[in-house]
Amino acid sequence: MALEGKRPDQQHEEQSQARQSIRQGHRASFCYLPLRPVVVHGMRVSAAPVAIAIACALAVAAIVIAGTRPSTLFAIPSATISSATIEPAILTSGDAIVSRKPDLAVVSSGIESQQSTAAAAQADLETKTAKLISRIKALGVADKDLGTTGYWVGPVYSSTGQTITGYRASHQLQIRWHNVDTVGKALDAIVQEGGATNVTVSFGFGDPKSAQAEARSLAIADARAKAQAMASAAGVKLGQVIRISDLATSTRPPMPLSLGAAVKEDAQVPVGQVDVQVSVEVDYAIG
Template identity: 30%
Template sequence: MKSKRNVLIGAFAAAALLLSTIAITNNNVVEANTSSTDVAEARTITAYGEGAIEASPDVAYVSVGVITEGKELAKVQAENAEKMTKVTTSLTNLGIKKEEIKTTSYSVNPKYVWDDKTGESSIAGYTVSNILEVTINDISKTGTILDAVVANGSNSVNSIRFGIKNQTDLYNKALEIAVKDAKAKAEAMGKGLSITNIQPYKITEASSRNTPVYFESAAMDLAKSSTPISEGQLKVSASVSVEFSFK
């Protein structure tokens, strides 16, 4: 009996020693992996890149409208509607489609006057404003269209905005430039530490924007015929953030 008991005790001791060895080995593996991950995360260079493409605009958006004032609201509204009808007719006569003419605001605002004797205010008249946004796909006609709407009763030209209809191809080219810019910056940073073998690890598209060209009405002499309009150049920009790994 004593011999069998000794054998069992020896077997349990051996098993306990084996489990302890396995546990120690597994702990070493986890620690090694954690250490390796920390090192890998530390061996990165992050660079920010920008790219831009300039192009000529191919569409214009013009804000035009009619503002009328008077004492009687019905007459003011009727005058406004009559002038706006002439404005829209002049636009369609120049090839602007109905779907390219959109009402952006219509407002009726009373005008008040203060009576010092009574200490009260009263309505002295009304202002009616009707504003349109016109899409001009043939931007060479922009000046002619402005002349036409002013000649037919428009007394408000708020702004002219030029744009590009399809920006996808231009934006993709700007992205390529941005990525190359980020790589060049990362290589320059790595060179200072004698790091030559860097590889892209993570690329993030940071932002994009189109810089429009605006013309304000205050700067335009719309009373002249053949109003000169220069559309200039538009800039399509892109930016990226790139992480590079190295050994």
């Protein structure tokens, strides 16, 4: 059996090309196996030389590819470790509620008109509103304490909801009444003489800052009492204040009173108390 190889001139040309590729900046080891024709009569030819030749060719190809690939520099940033010193402290919170009699009554009064057309309803409503405003101002209410909170015009449907039977217009006014002890008389005048309907009264403060400041001072005192108790229990001394945070401030007025249009003469309206609640957080150092 005969195994044919490449011609000597072809083999020489390939070897020259391989050496030239290595000289162009690729440092590598070169494997060369003569591939002269081998003829063995009467015997099987071993495949080992062929396998070695293939392995050498693959090694050369890998070296050439690696040589053409650009270099990459990996830099690992240095980790900067900063340590923060945690000072020992006592963290507390305090709450306080201040209840005071309100000094402001907010009266919401509505008036309405229903006519066959929207224009007629608005015209009638305008007349009624002018009468109501005149009566309110006669009570001594300043312009800054009187305002509109709602105005609405729309159709009125039959019981089946298919037919329009008329149009209704409504106007909602808001009055700030600064004497809560006489608000009953004001309501009587607004309803009986001014024609107002859907009357609602709520109470509050004209300026809540005074009550809030008192509640805040009490809340801070509550936080200090808690911190002192914690320090005593831990066997340490309470130091100076590190930080104070105002967590929440809320006002809880009495429930609004809805009177409708049935207000009796000299109606007595219970005023009640308004609660102002403040929550704080106070951090103390350990001295």
